[in-house]
Amino acid sequence: LKAVILIGGPQKGTRFRPLSFEVPKPLFPVAGVPMVQHHIEACAKVPGLKEILLIGFYQPNEALSRFLVSAQQEFKIPIRYLQEYAALGTGGGIYHFRDQILSGGAEAFFVLNADVCSEFPLQEMLEFRQRHGDMHSFVILGTTANRTQALNYGCIVANTDTQEVQHYVEKPSTFVSEIINCGIYLFTPAIFQHIGEVFQRNQQELVLEENSNGWQRAEVIRLEQDVFTALAGSGKLYVYKTDGFWSQIKSAGSAIYASRLYLNQYSKKHPERLAQNKPGGPIIRGNVYIHPTASIDSTAVLGPNVSIGEGVTVGAGVRVRESIILHGASLHDHTCVLNTIVGWDSTIGRWARVEGTPSDPNPNDPYAKIDSETLFRDGRLTPSITILGCSVTIPAEVVILNSIVLPHKELSRSYKNQIIL
């Protein structure tokens, strides 16, 4: 049993700028640890899971290498990065590396998208497959969305008794189903046969076309549009529906929402990871993660939903709520930080107010998902989470509201509803 995590590459994840300028999106900290570490931790818990493979098209970089080393040590499981030579799509990457994935006689393997936040019910997916279908069936993890938002995802129509997938459409324009694809799958080696068929078809189509880019295009295979759509109704594809928490992480705003979901999970399963109220310590409200090397004044008030990174300093009388403070940042006395991501090594001067607008899903709708909305609407910047890129300096006593500040910028006045280049 193995796990494959699809981590994408630099051309993907542009909605995560300017944060993705500094660090590959899969390594962006959510609830205090790199996004993909939550996936790895969940995989390492599955008994019999022997190896984790990360597939993507990032060039080898220091951050990724260091992360792999420390993750292997912490979770005691081999983890390797397989770099695609080009963006091959969600199916093309695993197809290209099929030999590596199947090496050692793997009978089955999970595939997980890095940019989702989930409870990862992997063991339950294995048990589900034993009850439904057979040892050669493929399982998609699904969850429920509301009718409007379902159109933004892969929609699954399934037989209510057998859970067999009868129909699959990726991002339909009209309503098909409320059950959506979570981007987490359980495959057997047989999947490569189906992907191979898509590959053959692609090649044949290219031969017919005049202006092809050649072999590169044939190898780009999308699991969702190319494979699942074809497998639907064939009796080989099943959906395991979960009610556990799940969200895409496409934009910075969703990183804060995902943090909240994971911190909430910590409070139930790993309360020791959360900060507690202690005499001489800051005042903690709700779920707050504080890295052990952070230095927090005892008069600061943190939370709910706050993650404080490595080496961060938080001064006297600081208020932080619904925010991520990345490592090395410094919040001076009396600042107020709400709905914001403060970039690595940034500084916020005394009495400054840095505030964004949350884009959370409707709390009254249990199936509502976070909107990955566009940056502009009607020609104006949509109010959203405030993001400070790395090494940004905010002077004392100003207000920064609903703005995005690119890295290494030193501001000299207040800004509202702007992108500051």
Add this chain to the structure above:
Amino acid sequence: MRALILVGGFGTRLRPLTLSRPKPLVEFCNKAVLLHQLEALRQAGVDHVVLAVSYMSEALEAAMREQEQRLGIRISLSHEKEPLGTAGPLALARDLLAEGGEPFFVLNSDVICEFPFAALARFHRQHGGEGSLVVTRVEEPAKYGVVVSDADTGRICRFVEKPRVFVSNKINAGLYIFSPGILQRIQLRPTSIEKEIFPAMAQEGKLYAMELQGFWMDIGQPKDFLTGMCMYLQALRAQHPEKLHSGPGVVGNVLVDPSAKIGANCVIGPNVTIGAGVVVEDGVRIKRCTVLKGARIRSHSWLESCIVGWSCSVGQWVRMENVTVLGEDVIVNDELYLNGANVLPHKSITESVPEPRIIM
């Protein structure tokens, strides 16, 4: 000598403060506006002041009874049943004003300056005309009544109200002294002294202008109220620096009532007035603000160019700026941002106001 103060009407431009108090009783630099004027008049030898009022006269009356004793000055109220404009009230108070046979002062209740009443009286007696008014230089004269006068004698040639082209940068400061003869020009009906009485007097060569030294401000609206406060505190620094507050965390000109309490790690000033019984908690930054009696500013908040009304409670980590005015007894919840909010009395603010608007 006697004086008439044109208190007039509703003070709508200084709402929401004037929804709770008549405008002359709103504290300017910790003293009711009217009191600034009464004290200056007393010093110039005035022993009887008439207040021409039309709104909230009972509140005014009660307050004035207290001051009469203290100041040793007699205060009468002349109550307009209908608004009489800027000249009509003189006719209404005719008997009181003409009684002594001496010249009498008339002033707008919105005016704050280094009151030159003694000098004005001397100037008036010297030229022997019917009326003298104080003029001051301003940057934008078109908002006011502009005065063109002879540089040597001070005799006014022309008097133009809110001119559309530049005529002169000296404007009518709203402080006058008149000989009792002027009362024959004014009838008991709504009359504008600037539009109907002064132009005639100027033509007859009976109106003179004296230039004011020092600062001047019409504090009838919040923006100007704060600008006037800055000027007043600056003058106070020059003349009575011992009245200003000093100490750690005090920057520039700051006036603090002795009964107010200021917490640790605050930075207050420049240009701040803190009223009686105000509590400012730890880590607060205040610049260019007036905080009226009994208000509380909770910790780590940041205020610039605001007026905080009586008994307000401003929460923790609040940011208020851009001429935000809180009426009496307003509560602002923690962690909010108010930008140019104009909040009516007894309101609870639970959401930020990122762009200027009125909160009813």
